[in-house]
Amino acid sequence: xxxxxxxxxxxxxxxxxxxxxxxxxxxxxxxxxxxxxxxxxxxxxxxxxxxxxxxxxxxxxxxxxxxxxxxxxxxxxxxxxxxxxxxxxxxxxxxxxxxxxxxxxxxxxxxxxxxxxxxxxxxxxxxxxxxxxxxxxxxxxxxxxxxxxxxxxxxxxxxxxxxxxxxxxxxxxxxxxxxxxxxxxxxxxxxxxxxxxxxxxxxxxxxxxxxxxxxxxxxxxxxxxxxxxxxxxxxxxxxxxxxxxxxxxxxxxxxxxxxxxxxxxxxxxxxxxxxxxxxxxxxxxxxxxxxxxxxxxxxxxxxxxxxxxxxxxxxxxxxxxxxxxx
Numbered sequence: 001x002x003x004x005x006x007x008x009x010x011x012x013x014x015x016x017x018x019x020x021x022x023x024x025x026x027x028x029x030x031x032x033x034x035x036x037x038x039x040x041x042x043x044x045x046x047x048x049x050x051x052x053x054x055x056x057x058x059x060x061x062x063x064x065x066x067x068x069x070x071x072x073x074x075x076x077x078x079x080x081x082x083x084x085x086x087x088x089x090x091x092x093x094x095x096x097x098x099x100x101x102x103x104x105x106x107x108x109x110x111x112x113x114x115x116x117x118x119x120x121x122x123x124x125x126x127x128x129x130x131x132x133x134x135x136x137x138x139x140x141x142x143x144x145x146x147x148x149x150x151x152x153x154x155x156x157x158x159x160x161x162x163x164x165x166x167x168x169x170x171x172x173x174x175x176x177x178x179x180x181x182x183x184x185x186x187x188x189x190x191x192x193x194x195x196x197x198x199x200x201x202x203x204x205x206x207x208x209x210x211x212x213x214x215x216x217x218x219x220x221x222x223x224x225x226x227x228x229x230x231x232x233x234x235x236x237x238x239x240x241x242x243x244x245x246x247x248x249x250x251x252x253x254x255x256x257x258x259x260x261x262x263x264x265x266x267x268x269x270x271x272x273x274x275x276x277x278x279x280x281x282x283x284x285x286x287x288x289x290x291x292x293x294x295x296x297x298x299x300x301x302x303x304x305x306x307x308x309x310x311x312x313x314x315x316x317x318x319x320x321x322x323x324x325x326x
Contacts, residue, residue, distance in 0.1 A: 004320055006032075006039040007063055009056065009083045010075035012096070013043040019219040024152045024244050025075045027220070031153060031313040037320070040067075044082055056082040064089050071129075071323055077121035080128060090129040090323050094150075095121055097241030097262065098190070100138045104238040106189040130323045132316075134241035135263040148319050151242035151263065153312030154304060159224050159251035161297065167228035178292045179213040181230035181254070183223060183245050186214060192236040192279070199234070199284035207292045227252040232291045236279060237261050247307055250274070250300030257287045273298035 008029055012022030029039050042063065044056040056079075060072070064086050072091045074083040077099035083091045099121040103114035110118070122142060125131045131147040133139050139147040168175050180200055186193040196212065204210045215226040227233070233249040233256050240262030247267060249256050256274040258264040268274040273296055277283040 001036045003036040003038060004070045004317075004324075005068060006037055006320070007060070007069045007072045007083075007089070008039050008041045008075065009044065009060060009072055009079045010041070011044045011046045011053075011079050012075055013041060014219070015045075018217045020217055020223065022075075023220050027155055027309065028152060028312065028316070029073075031309040032316060034310075035313055035317050037317065039073075040069075042082075044079060046078065053078060053082055057085040061086050071320060073320075074128075077117070077124045080124040081120070084124070084127050090326075092130045092132065092319060092323060093124060093128040094132040095125070095134070095138060095142075095241070097134060097138070098239055100125075100133065100141050101239045101241070104190050106192070106194070108238055129326070130319050132319060135266075137262065138241055148315070150312060150315050150319070151307060152244055152247070153309035154244075154247045154251045154307050155220070155309050156251050156301070156305075158220060159227065159248045161253045161301065162224075162228045164228055167225045170225055171229050173213075173229055174209075177209040177211055178207055179211055179230045179232075180288060181213050181215065181226055181233045181249070183215045183226065183233070185216050190238040192238060195236045195279065195281055196234050196284070198281040199236075199288060202281060202285035203288040203292070206289045210288070210292065223248065224252065227254050230254060231295075232257055232288060234284060234288065235259060235261065235264060236284065240264070242267075247304055250298070250304050253297040253299065253301050255291045255296075255298050256300065257284060257291065267304065268300075269303060271298055271300050271303045274300060 010025055012025045014023050045052050069089050072083045072089050074080040074093045076096050080093035102110040102118040105111050125142050132150050133147045134151050184191045200212055233254055235258035242263045246256055259279045275287045
């Protein structure tokens with residue numbers, strides 16, 4: 001089996017303060033190791049300081065002088081620019097969502113910063129040796145039919161169904177209540193926590209004891225407990241690439257109620273117990289009531305078998321091979 005040396009340049013990677021941040025990138029790269037990929041990581045902590053992107057450029061150039069890499073895999077458009085400031089090693093760029101689609105305000109309009117991010121992603125895609133996007137929508141927005149549509153995979157060994165009562169005992173949750181899971185930062189406007197709050201408030205009139213269960217800045221090993229402890233995941237985001245939370249919920253057979261965002265419609269499909277709804281509180285509330293009254297898990301795990309981490313790793317490796325054959 002051939003081996004490949006890859007430098008990962010990313011502004012998404014787990015930290016001690018936020019072990020869930022970029023955990024899907026870490027899991028994705030680790031899934032490539034059994035296929036002969038050895039990788040080093042250059043984490044550009046843009047949340048700590050925007051100057052880290054400039055420092056990252058210098059670090060990339062230093063890394064490629066000191067060690068041979070077959071290619072650089074950048075995750076997120078801004079990381080692609082960091083990687084591109086060297087010319088000796090080909091780069092693959094994985095775009096995540098808002099680096100192509102922009103970042104909206106609560107009103108739904110793309111902010112100035114969001115427009116700049118979109119333009120940056122558009123230009124970066126044309127300077128990469130290969131482009132990976134998470135959904136067909138992203139490829140259309142980029143105007144790149146040649147882009148590889150490869151969603152993030154799901155660790156089905158970690159995200160698996162377990163007894164709800166046991167998960168609730170571990171988390172110290174009331175076994176008599178109903179929980180709507182929101183695994184994001186409530187302050188992030190594009191996730192529309194306000195809409196979910198409104199929907200839950202309405203649904204509570206018919207489902208007493210209904211609460212929102214938030215889970216953020218947690219390692220994946222704890223997120224899976226929340227998925228199994230909850231009664232339903234609700235996704236109301238304005239913009240997504242390929243929402244990881246939907247895939248992880250389906251891997252645990254947790255019912256999903258989602259607006260038509262990213263590739264959510266494709267993920268949910270005809271899965272019984274999962275619902276695609278308009279971005280309206282009334283519509284979301286009605287389905288929350290329906291799911292809670294039914295009280296059943298789904299067969300979502302079967303639906304997303306094609307997104308198992310190993311299968312996605314094989315697709316990524318093929319992209320690497322195509323780049324290196326040029």
